[in-house]
Amino acid sequence: MTEIKKETKMEKVKDLVCGMTIDPRTAAATSEYEGQTYYFCARGCKVSFDKDPEKYTKGEKETKHEH
Numbered sequence: 278m279t280e281i282k283k284e285t286k287m288e289k290v291k292d293l294v295c296g297m298t299i300d301p302r303t304a305a306a307t308s309e310y311e312g313q314t315y316y317f318c319a320r321g322c323k324v325s326f327d328k329d330p331e332k333y334t335k336g337e338k339e340t341k342h343e344h
């Protein structure tokens with residue numbers, strides 16, 4: 278049996294803290310900043326975001342991977 282999973286219908290968002298792509302419906306935490314809602318894979322990511330949201334929203338334009 279072959280099972281094909283299609284995820285094209287699911288709208289995904291990026292967790293700006295860790296760079297992970299997540300489904301907003303299953304996001305562990307959300308945060309609002311400058312009228313926009315941001316989604317996070319874990320509460321820890323939200324905490325990091327809330328500490329310094331500017332750092333993460335600014336870094337959105339860059340394609341930099343940090344761990």
Ligand SMILES: [Zn+2]
Binds near residue numbers: 292295296318319
């Ligand atoms: Zn995360």
